[in-house]
Amino acid sequence: MSALFEVRGLNKNFGGLTVTNNVSLSMTTGDRVALIGPNGAGKTTFVNLVTGHLKPTSGDIRLAGQDITGANATSRVRMGLVRSFQVTRLFYDMTPEEHVALAVLQREKRSGRVMGHYAGMPEVMDEVREILELLGLVELSHLKVREIAYGQQRLLEIALAMALRPKVLLLDEPAAGVPQSETARIEHALDKLPSDLAVLMIEHDMDLVFRFAKRVIVLAAGTIIFDGSPKAVTQDARVREAYLGSYANASSAA
Template sequence: MTIALETSHLEKSFGGLRVTRDLSLKVTAGARHALIGPNGAGKTTVINLLTGVLRPNSGRINLEGTDITDLPVHKRVLRGLSRTFQINQLYPDLTPRETVGLAVSERLGHGGDWWRLMGSRRDVNDEIAENLARFHLLDVMNERTVTLPYGKQRLLEIAVAIAAKPRVLLLDEPAAGVPESERHDILAAVASLPRDVTVLLIEHDMDLVFSFADRISVLVNGAMLVEGAPDEVARDPQVKAVYLGEGADV
């Protein structure tokens, strides 16, 4: 199988605190792969290492067979690696239409005059509309983002990530903070992501994890504890012990 994203012996420390320990992870092309673990396991640190926000102390990161360990964030995006965040990173005064339009224009190399691109190119506007429709945002596309329900803001962040046309997408807790009444749209949006996009999901919500993932890796204290198919992970006594010990549900 083709490997889309891989880490080899990844280490990250902050002073004397080792956050990532000899982490080797393989995500196959087209996979729906979940990375789970109790609070403090180092999951978001791993995402920040993969995307270039943090630099590892040692180890290597490969994207589709190319070493990207030393590449800055923007060059990883250009190579097809996108992410969402635990806390939304959106422009509060832009509308969803403008936000997705900016993302599309940036991908096409016209981020500096994105409003002109939206006004002059039908193909760009068609892509924006298609993206908004996929994530159920057409009904609020002209409202300021800051006024949207939180579930809609989470959907918009996923829409922005997809507008970059990634080959590998990292979803950092897409359901975090979303009210129960709005969670269905998040679940549906994640489930409907294009199959040609490899997805690595970090999530505490086990319903979302087990309804989405075809492979699960369990991280504990920055190191890999268990990896396998969802039913194997759910039955694993080490996983049960870790989650029971942390008071989480699995």
């Protein structure tokens, strides 16, 4: 199967410091990939490079066979490369329904008609409800964001990303800041994402990583040191030394 998303020889230097070092990876339709690594490994820089928030020093990025290395962030979203953020970027006095409706209308370049007017657009309302149902947020659709739990706010972030109709979805620590008691909601929502959507998730919750990912990529000091199955990653000596440590040992003993 040909690659849907491909990064080849990606490098980023800040002065004399190399933060991204010859990174290459590819994803096909329906992939579930986790990108992990220690703090300072370059994961956020990598995401900023592929989403157009930083310009690479060298290398190229392709989406659906098209070179998008020179495209700006907005153009990449319109082409189907969409990310969620590590920290929520929501409007606390707006409802989940209003958030998703705005995202749908922005995608269709009709955002000037959002507040109050979207309710008279049956096709928009149908899509909003479908997305909120997918993420388990329908019952909360008319509450203010400030009134819902943080884990549900993280789900709303994913709902906004889905409203942009991604081909490739980059999830930047979807469980960050979420109490352990609410992590199951995130995991359940990830399980319900469309099977043809390629998902790359950055996450420090290793239990979530190993339940979600079919493939794990490990980044250390800006360099990929492993790309393979979740089972194999716990047995890799370089990964144990650079990142997994006690988790890998505990998994082996279990």
